[in-house]
Amino acid sequence: MNAIQNITVGQPERLKKPVGYTILANLVNIIPFCLSIEAINIIFHAFDGSGTSLDISRLWTLFFILVAYVFIMIVAERASYRANFRGAYTMSADGRIALAEHLRKLSLGFLSRRDPGDISSMMITDFTMAETGISHHLPQLMGALVMPVLAFLSLLWIDWQMSLAMFIALPFAILVLWVSTGVQRRLSGRQIEAKINAGNRLEEYLQGIRVMKAYNLLGERFTRLRDAFADLRRACIRQEALLGPFVLLSVTLIRSGLTLMILGGAYLLIGGDLSLATFVLFLVVGSRVFDPLTSALTNFAEFRYFSIAGGRILDLMREPEMKGKDIAPEGGDIEFRNVSFAYQDKEVLHGIDLILKKGALTALVGPSGSGKSTLMKLCARFYDPTSGRVLMNGSDLSSLDPESLMRHVSMVFQDVYLFQDSIRNNIRFGKDDATDEEVIEAARAAQCHDFIMRLPKGYDTMVGEGGCTLSGGEKQRLSIARAMLKDAQIVLLDEATASLDPENEVEVQRAITKLITGRTVIVIAHRLKTIRNADKIVVLDDGRIVEQGTHEELLKNDRLYARLWNIQMKTSGWKL
Numbered sequence: 001m002n003a004i005q006n007i008t009v010g011q012p013e014r015l016k017k018p019v020g021y022t023i024l025a026n027l028v029n030i031i032p033f034c035l036s037i038e039a040i041n042i043i044f045h046a047f048d049g050s051g052t053s054l055d056i057s058r059l060w061t062l063f064f065i066l067v068a069y070v071f072i073m074i075v076a077e078r079a080s081y082r083a084n085f086r087g088a089y090t091m092s093a094d095g096r097i098a099l100a101e102h103l104r105k106l107s108l109g110f111l112s113r114r115d116p117g118d119i120s121s122m123m124i125t126d127f128t129m130a131e132t133g134i135s136h137h138l139p140q141l142m143g144a145l146v147m148p149v150l151a152f153l154s155l156l157w158i159d160w161q162m163s164l165a166m167f168i169a170l171p172f173a174i175l176v177l178w179v180s181t182g183v184q185r186r187l188s189g190r191q192i193e194a195k196i197n198a199g200n201r202l203e204e205y206l207q208g209i210r211v212m213k214a215y216n217l218l219g220e221r222f223t224r225l226r227d228a229f230a231d232l233r234r235a236c237i238r239q240e241a242l243l244g245p246f247v248l249l250s251v252t253l254i255r256s257g258l259t260l261m262i263l264g265g266a267y268l269l270i271g272g273d274l275s276l277a278t279f280v281l282f283l284v285v286g287s288r289v290f291d292p293l294t295s296a297l298t299n300f301a302e303f304r305y306f307s308i309a310g311g312r313i314l315d316l317m318r319e320p321e322m323k324g325k326d327i328a329p330e331g332g333d334i335e336f337r338n339v340s341f342a343y344q345d346k347e348v349l350h351g352i353d354l355i356l357k358k359g360a361l362t363a364l365v366g367p368s369g370s371g372k373s374t375l376m377k378l379c380a381r382f383y384d385p386t387s388g389r390v391l392m393n394g395s396d397l398s399s400l401d402p403e404s405l406m407r408h409v410s411m412v413f414q415d416v417y418l419f420q421d422s423i424r425n426n427i428r429f430g431k432d433d434a435t436d437e438e439v440i441e442a443a444r445a446a447q448c449h450d451f452i453m454r455l456p457k458g459y460d461t462m463v464g465e466g467g468c469t470l471s472g473g474e475k476q477r478l479s480i481a482r483a484m485l486k487d488a489q490i491v492l493l494d495e496a497t498a499s500l501d502p503e504n505e506v507e508v509q510r511a512i513t514k515l516i517t518g519r520t521v522i523v524i525a526h527r528l529k530t531i532r533n534a535d536k537i538v539v540l541d542d543g544r545i546v547e548q549g550t551h552e553e554l555l556k557n558d559r560l561y562a563r564l565w566n567i568q569m570k571t572s573g574w575k576l
């Protein structure tokens, strides 16, 4: 049951109906089989020398039952088909949504360790495999077992010696298959890994094709892609080559039952311990029973393979979500108490003590890689600190419900992601139930309204995947409009005005000024002149706070900040 449970992502009860219909359909399919047994009986009785005449009317009755069976079969098969497919597709659609919902609640630390290709392959391929397992292999497996089990029970009652000869090799076939499952788990896991790796390399190749052409890297990147496909080919061949003999051996063992039965039957016939009618009956049943048994075996092997995909899904579903249930307090100071943080085992923030005052604008500055973005991400609980505590209004962030915390935080990052949706809905993302007027008001405040009105369909214009039809500055202003609409107490700005042309920079700066008024703001800005008026400037170097104060205080200190300031003044002077 574990494999089935894997696939249904913890909802095995949803399989009851499809499995029930499948068994019903297969029970109905036994009718012609029973009718053939009865027909053999009638015919043999007419010719066994007992003087009984051929009972034509009973044969006609059997014929009419057979006709009725065809109709019953159509109804039962249709019900089973619908239940199986509907069940499988509903389960995988619900499962995909549940998994996507779960991913949202995992820490970014976990997600950044996982390859995105691996997760998207799980969402598409693993669920498709689970679907196929449920809609094809599971019913076929169940169906293929119904007939042999019933045949064995009824034949045992007719002649136990013949039945034993027929099925004696079955336990050995099952044993061989059971032994093979361990090998299969290992090989299939390897093959799935190779498949994901090949998918990732292909994605990398397609996404980077422009850069590769520009730098003439085609040779090297193509080698990586070719190696990945070669590895996949090896994994597939190894799986088939090593598993094939197991399946073949178990099928041969099962089929040897027919030979054993014929041999045993011949001896029993000669010894007078078996009637010819019973022998023929066993031959007819035997020819009908071994095919479904063989198909049950091959289906089981395939079902196991598909259930590995279910296992992978379940492993991800079991990954613990970020802890914390408390409702986040309204705004307040954010305090770092002796906070250190490591990505995997590389510590990038060391013993940070810092208070970010409510309603104040705090700027984080420092050389590239000094830990500014990481510190900011800890404020929004993208990650939990490795040691130390981050407090909001005295509450430890790690005890707060992440979604409740996010209601108080707006973020404007440099790399703005826009969804493939209308401009209106992209802004409304900041507040689901915002009215059109509220959206427009936010857009006006974020200096977006004018450029939106120039677009072909205004607020209803669709933005492409990732918002590629808008300029960098326009995208940033849209994300500021989102933040405006969200109206959160804490605003995190990450290099919002970097790499913009002067006109866009002025617009974005104007929008930002409106956004941050009266809020707690933490900003990362490489251009120090934009944060000259900050209430506090925190200077980071190599994951440590090396100085903090106002612009004037830090200039007086004449240390790292003063050095960075002087360098920037000189370079902007050159530009002029």
Ligand SMILES: Nc1ncnc2c1ncn2[C@@H]1O[C@H](COP(=O)(O)OP(=O)(O)OP(=O)(O)O)[C@@H](O)[C@H]1O
Residues within 6 Å of the ligand: 112, 343, 344, 348, 366, 367, 368, 369, 370, 371, 372, 373, 374, 375
């Ligand atoms: N997801 C990650 N996994 C591993 N290491 C990371 C990750 N993100 C950042 N780092 C490393 O952590 C250190 C701090 O990075 P961070 O992005 O916080 O610095 P930063 O000061 O914001 O840099 P920049 O100004 O260039 O954006 C760097 O050494 C960086 O390589």
